[in-house]
Amino acid sequence: MSKLMYSCEQAAKLSSQAMEQPLTATERVLLGMHLMMCKRCTNFAQQIEFLRRASRKIPEVLEKDAS
Amino acid sequence: MPLRLPFLGSIHGKMTRCTIHVRRRTSRITICHIRTMAEQDDLAQSLEAHRKYLLRYAQFHLRDASLAEDAVQDTMIAALAQRERFEGRSQLRTWLTGILKHKIIDLTRSQSRALPADTISLAEDGAPAEGAFNAQGKWVDPPAGWGMPDAALESAQFWRVYQECCQRMSKRDALVFSMREVMGMSSDDICKKIEITTTNLHVILFRARLSLRSCMSKNWFGTHTP
Numbered sequence: 001m002s003k004l005m006y007s008c009e010q011a012a013k014l015s016s017q018a019m020e021q022p023l024t025a026t027e028r029v030l031l032g033m034h035l036m037m038c039k040r041c042t043n044f045a046q047q048i049e050f051l052r053r054a055s056r057k058i059p060e061v062l063e064k065d066a067s
Numbered sequence: 068m069p070l071r072l073p074f075l076g077s078i079h080g081k082m083t084r085c086t087i088h089v090r091r092r093t094s095r096i097t098i099c100h101i102r103t104m105a106e107q108d109d110l111a112q113s114l115e116a117h118r119k120y121l122l123r124y125a126q127f128h129l130r131d132a133s134l135a136e137d138a139v140q141d142t143m144i145a146a147l148a149q150r151e152r153f154e155g156r157s158q159l160r161t162w163l164t165g166i167l168k169h170k171i172i173d174l175t176r177s178q179s180r181a182l183p184a185d186t187i188s189l190a191e192d193g194a195p196a197e198g199a200f201n202a203q204g205k206w207v208d209p210p211a212g213w214g215m216p217d218a219a220l221e222s223a224q225f226w227r228v229y230q231e232c233c234q235r236m237s238k239r240d241a242l243v244f245s246m247r248e249v250m251g252m253s254s255d256d257i258c259k260k261i262e263i264t265t266t267n268l269h270v271i272l273f274r275a276r277l278s279l280r281s282c283m284s285k286n287w288f289g290t291h292t293p
Contacts, residue, residue: 007204016273020247020254021265043210048276050216051283054229055248059164061226062127066120 006034008041015045019052110150114143117160121167128171128245130234138170145170168250175242176261199277208281213288225287232282236275243268244275 006014011034014027023031035042121142125135145166146153153162201207219225233241243261246252252260258268 007200008206009200009204012199012277013269013273016276017269020269020272039212040206040209043212044280047210047213047216047280047284050213051276051279052248053217054220055245056251057220058127058249059124062123063120066123 006030011041012044113159117163121163138174141170142167228287232279235282236278240271240275243271
């Protein structure tokens with residue numbers, strides 16, 4: 001790992017990947033460091049988590065529409 | 068107008084009266100309605116109660132009314148043919164939705180094959196983020212806060228915006244995103260089902276999330292932040 005700081009793009013990509021599979025210890029540390037300093041990427045990470053919660057509700061929403 | 072041809076057939080040895088529904092436009096023949104003689108069959112009738120929901124579910128994923136109808140018909144037929152696999156009426160909708168999911172995935176897959184542009188965009192080394200970042204990896208349009216977003220889940224208008232934003236993704240991206248986030252399938256199952264690598268899956272999901280997040284930010288949270 002030559003570069004110790006993640007760019008926003010790398011951080012965002014890993015935040016998305018973390019929703020699919022556990023990150024390595026190094027990735028977790030570097031992502032954590034980036035997020036501590038970057039409000040934008042923290043917003044992104046929280047918002048894609050929110051979109052997951054929202055998406056899981058789609059069947060319920062369609063059910064309401066159909067009733 | 069569809070042409071309806073009544074005929075007699077049999078499913079699992081039971082006499083049934085069926086109607087064949089011929090769509091001239093596509094020359095596809097689908098069985099429109101299956102009823103056992105004297106309409107004694109509870110299952111066929113219970114199925115009808117779920118038709119509207121299944122249609123909405125199919126329409127959400129397929130974005131095409133006629134394809135959605137075909138998927139639901141196929142689901143009904145499969146349900147009747149596999150009735151012995153169904154136990155416990157209380158989860159009939161869950162069971163039917165499970166069958167429908169497979170129909171939706173198969174239909175989208177066969178459509179995607181006819182669209183080479185979709186496969187090209189899968190290139191792993193390409194720019195999966197589609198202009199979200201500059202050459203230094205910085206946000207072009209930095210994500211602003213959404214406040215307390217969960218309140219939005221109660222708004223019908225929020226869901227309309229959500230659905231419109233999903234439609235801005237390519238069909239293939241939207242399907243993969245849906246399989247993961249709406250249908251709740253595991254990453255492994257998705258990769259097997261549509262024959263993509265884990266790396267591809269991550270690229271598609273990242274691209275889909277960037278696109279949906281940005282669209283929701285512009286069209287909902289940008290204008291509705293408390």
